[in-house]
Amino acid sequence: MNGQTICFHEFGEPQDVLAVEQRVVTPLEPDEILVEMIARPINPSDLIPIRGAYRHRISLPCIPGYEGVGSVIDIGIRVQKSMLGKRVLPLRGEGTWQQYVKTSSSLSIEVPNSITDDEASRSYINPLTAWIICKELLKRSNNSFLLVNACSSAIGRIFAQLSVVFGYRLIAVVRSSEYTQELLQLGAWHVINCSQSEVYKTVMDITMGQGVNSAIDSIGGREGYDLALTVRRGGLFLSIGLLSGLQVDWKRIAIELNIQSKIFHLRQWIQCISVHDWQNSFLQIFALLRQKQLYLGNVEARYNLNEITKAVQIAERLGRQGKLLLT
Structure with missing residues (x-):
């Protein structure tokens, strides 16, 4: 055949x-x-x-x-x-x-x-990636701040919805105000249009100078580093993509910022889990879809x-x- x-x-x-x-x-x-x-x-x-x-x-x-x-x-x-x-x-x-x-x-x-x-x-790709990050990698406390750039993307919209499920206050970074209302409806706590406002200053203003607990970068390069700057001491900076085609300056982050920083690859997570956990993760995704908690x-x-x-x-x-x- x-x-x-x-x-x-x-x-x-x-x-x-x-x-x-x-x-x-x-x-x-x-x-x-x-x-x-x-x-x-x-x-x-x-x-x-x-x-x-x-x-x-x-x-x-x-x-x-x-x-x-x-x-x-x-x-x-x-x-x-x-x-x-x-x-x-x-x-x-x-x-x-x-x-x-x-x-x-x-x-x-x-x-x-x-x-x-x-x-x-x-x-698979976007829902499972966002689910694993929210469930297993991010540190949760009452009303934790989570900052996500390129948030008008498919995975950014999923993070906005999962922030409601997991109880994060998601600050979404976008390049156009046309996405603001949609992201707020999906669950974002605040939306920053980085073409009009400086990300670092805005984040510090709305977090009362504390910075965010975690930041998720899909862009890399200078924009990724700017995101890392907003993470509070001991917080997590996570890279999941390189839309700019440029790596963030990992050495500079390690030297200048007292934060945790890492790259998340779905394929590496997959290699370390059992078939049972693999199958069970999709049961969770399907449940969210069925219950209309994820669109x-x-x-x-x-x-x-x-x-x-x-x-x-x-x-x-x-x-x-x-x-x-x-x-």
Whole structure:
């Protein structure tokens, strides 16, 4: 059996190096399942590796895509027959930007009937990252201050919502006032438009000079360092992304600031947990979605796999009103 696959054979701009190919589906291992994909989002985390940011751990040719949802159409000899026809997230196996995806049955995540395909397809990278950080890494006290930059992003909106769940007072940093009202409605305690106000001064004003307990940086570079400046003594500065393409000055932070600082990589967390904890984390995410405590935002448009060039170009346009899905 052949399946349609998106692949890149060299690093470069996604619209230049991604190609649609036909791929032979090889036989399943005894504990594997074969999933026919329904939908997969286009995330920044999918596009960054294509440009070569992690070339030291990526083998070419490579099939991109970290998340998505599909239906089980075949199983290995050790997999229970009841898996056939189930909707699952086929994670930690092959890239999801293809028609058929193989993965381990124990690592796939069964999707409850109450969760839509659109929700399920986006319930891994951003929701799980934000959930783990809020639950396991941030220090909580009564009304802890949490500062998050690039907060108009998909994961920023999730942090705003989880701040309500976990009891943080979230200060959101954005570059445009058009996102202020939405973030406040989602759960942000205060919104700073950094194009109009200095982040450090504003944070010190609204925290009565104490600074924040924790700060989460998705940008890096100078903006990341400015975020670290606002963290109170002994607090936590956490880097989760590099939208600027520049690292923060870790040496300067270590020398000048008396705070904890670290990088969070979801893949490293995954390598250290049991299958039980892996599965249980998604039960928590699905519960939040079911209880309407978590909303993943709009889907702006859907594209077929053979429209990948157009899809990735549109995915990186400013001012989009929702996520793009490959269907």
